[in-house]
Amino acid sequence: MRRHFMEMDPDLARSLFEEGATLVLLEVPEGTEFGIDYNTWQVGPRFRGIKMIPPGIHFLHYSSHSIHGSGEETGPRTGIFLCLKPRDILLARWSKTEEELKFCDSEAEEEIERIRSSLQDLDRFLGPYPYDTLRKWVSLTDRVTEDTVRKLQPLNNKICSFAEVVPELAMRHTKDRLEQNLTPYDTECHSMQEGLARLPKMKQKEGTELRFSEIPKQTYPVGATPSQITQCSMDLSYALQVLLDRYYKQDPQQILGELQFAFVCFLIGNVYDSFEHWKRLLNLMCRSEDAMQKHSTLYTSLITVLYHQLGEIPPDFFVDIVSKENFLTVTLQEFFLFATNPAVDNNLRKRATKFKAHLTKKFKWNFEADPEDCAPVIVELPEGCDGE
Template sequence: MATDMDPEVARSLFEEGATLVLLGVPEGTELGIDYKCWQVGPRFRGVKMIPPGLHFLHYSSFSAVGSGGTTGPRTGLFLTLKPREILMANWDPKEEDMDFSASENQVEVDRVRAGLQDLDPFLGPYPYEVMRKWVSLTDKVNQELATQLQPLSGRVCAFSDVIPEVQLTHTKDREEQNLPRNDTACQSMKEGLDKLPRMKLREGTALRFSPIPRKTYPPGATPAQITQCNMDLSYALETLLETHHQQKPLNVLGELQFAFVCFLIGNVYEGFEHWKSLLTLLCRSEEAMRQRPDLYLGLIAVLYHQLGEIPPDFFVDIVSKDNFLTSTLQDFFQFANGPGVNSTLRRRAEKFKAHLTKKFSWDFEADLDDCEPVVVELPEGVTLD
């Protein structure tokens, strides 16, 4: 955990920094905080000199069984640490998870604080070199928002924890659910899949992202209005903001950052899917861009840092599939250059566009299926005769 640090910064973090005391973590466990990850050694007892604020602690259990051993799926949790705070956890080998109940015992915490000097050689320093990067990725996220979005369990898990919707222990149970018997041979892949029970997420383990509105137009909309609302998603965006971020509309940028961190660091693919959906909603809301310049100036800053952290081959493998990112940003830049847009926002968007063009060689001037027909969803009972 060695790291080069300015002496003044080191002194400040030594005096004001928080400490994570993590006891019993098995050797070989992959453990990290924020944007840095290590493999736990035999002397590891925690992390010291942690800057106060929001952090993401993540870990993957290690099994020595098999050739070279195996690392389990990543688990993470968001923590907001206060100056000089000591947060304690013991490794639970049965659950392969951190148990923070020791932190609720003030006597135990005071005992550890009194012996902190003896514990110091076993504590690794916070990786200060990644602090600026971490803050740039999470500056719109606070603990209140993180608590609102993370699972009720408090754990962000790379693999979904799923259980059968109905316990089907007997053949008659399967028959009641109209499922085929297990003792019959499968004639096709579909038939085999149909034999599997329907699954659901274990209660308390699902990320609680704001649902993206499925209906993009207001009640009673005419066909022309529906078409307009499908081209300009401002109505859907305003619906999401009023429903989930009414008091603090800019929290939607914090949600975008939260989803990105869950994917990039927490390895949660659902985070990537929500990031895509939320980004599409923001970038394709022309009227909102005119009405909420502060939101969109913030969006440019958020995307600048996020796109700077994604590995280059990631775009080839996932993001650029079906031209998602380039087509979405093309709409954003087109709207940002439209009438009535704040002049500062227009200039900032042009600079951002030039930056992305230079860095990734993306062409935002090319036609990307602009001539495809727009499918209009008609309200119930309305026909075009």
């Protein structure tokens, strides 16, 4: 970590030392994988935290480390978004039993003030924030606000790469399992299917789930005619507007903060469900033709967000293993088709054309083939509708 401090401009280093935030992390076991934003290290024996952190949104993440007779083992990654202000000091201690960081609450204010007064003595145990990666981090999170974090982060503030699950029903006794038609544990198992049948149904532990916006399942308004249903299935603007009205009515641009939040949770937090939400949200936005005319500024900003996100992922990452179809090229193909419509704002049209050329040159993606989604769309009519 020291090399970043030595290479930093002296005036900037002084400013960050005086105004930057500090994370004091006590009793973190040696060997723990620890990181902030785009940086990851293995904790050494003298580690006590990070100093000179620029104020703003940051993502702290860590994985426990253990050594067994057969070798070393690294646990699942746990992360938390932090909203740091100038000269903030956050204090956390490592819990050996739960193998995680426990942040001190407001009752620890007296201890935090003691740390603040003796910060110079603690300085040699603190690693400086690696400023050379800050620009990249900001480009991935410039739309994420404190409000975004408060709305989307789990209630327990922990973002885990593997979901914490609990049985839907307690079933502490054999009779409880029999009532649910589950095979008792002590019965011989003859097949994998039989083994799976013995397992209770699980659900994600309450308070641990990411609280993403719910993407509407119905893409058309109540009482829509068959032709309207077909139109709303091809152009998802109605469904997008429902989502914006429900979650981002005051400022539709804030949906880009959710898009960035989901991307970071996947890219750095290793949460696959976040990637799935990112794909669904992006698909909704890219297939909304009328919305591009109504929210041209939003879509111009979307291009900037995608430009930075796609720069972080290998070009073949989005290829489906089964179909060999690149999800992103199919999705963006529709976006470029709609965004270059003469009815769209001129600035958006120009930006979309440049972005398309950039992706074609960098990734060798082909956006010219007819998208499969242009084929006739088969939709289910509302109950009671005869199609006439």
